[in-house]
Amino acid sequence: MTFEQLKTFLSVARMGGVRRAAEQLNVSQPAVSTRISGLETYLGTELFSRVSTGVVLTRQGVLLRNHAEQIMEIMERIKGEVMADDSVSSLLRLGVAETVAQTWLPDFIRELHSRFPRLKIEVSVDISVNLREMLLDRSLDLTMLMGPVSEYSVDNLDLPPFELSWYRPIDLRDPDLSTTPVITYNRNSRPHRELTQELRDRYGSSAQIFPTNSLSTGFEMVASGIGVGILPRVLGRRLVEEKRITTFDPGWQATPLRFTATFIGEPRNELIERAARIAQDVARDFGEAG
Structure with a gap:
């Protein structure tokens, strides 16, 4: 045996x-x-x-x-x-939401490689609902997604939230949210669902939402004048500095995005749990630096 x-x-x-x-x-x-x-x-x-x-x-x-x-x-x-970190040579299948991929993911992978130089890392970038299914299907080992995932076998470590901001094209001075398209996260996301309800409560059925699976595409849509956007503040700073878009205040703000480092905790896997805690530390450092 x-x-x-x-x-x-x-x-x-x-x-x-x-x-x-x-x-x-x-x-x-x-x-x-x-x-x-x-x-x-x-x-x-x-x-x-x-x-x-x-x-x-x-x-x-x-x-x-x-x-x-x-x-x-x-x-x-x-x-x-007992095992030395530089002796770990297994495969870590990592799934991340785009918000994480465009912010602190490179720092996380760099730190992982530094601690476990023989570790093989595969990265998949997808929407949170798909990442959840792949984790539960055990085709991913560790995910950074909009969580938590409520399953008895799953562990969730809280990550620092991402603040959302309202953005408009430079030449659109006073957006009317009852008619101006609002660009935001994909249709199968919590931000999209919450925004849809809020817009309809405030502006009625005439409010329009343009969802996108790509945050970078969403920002470009705002910059090109298609509509306004409610998108991660940390990702919008560069375009604001370049004077391609600007922020505005419609009188209300969306709830910050909550992310978790989520993995199968039963059975326990020492490497995956350590990787999740490293992700938590890296995300916290990124948030404090920003």
């Missing part, structure tokens, strides 16, 4: 099938099947039963899962307390 067999067994148990476990472990399906078969041969019992949706644990499989989880927890403690 090997560590890789137990690790693979737990992955199949959690994912409910060989294919999804193979994707999570980044190995082939035959490799997963071979490890499970070898473990069942060694123990002399079946660990899974096939069902229409995949596989489920047998009674003996449930008993093994309890022991395997304890073994994995001990292994994570050993890695955290």
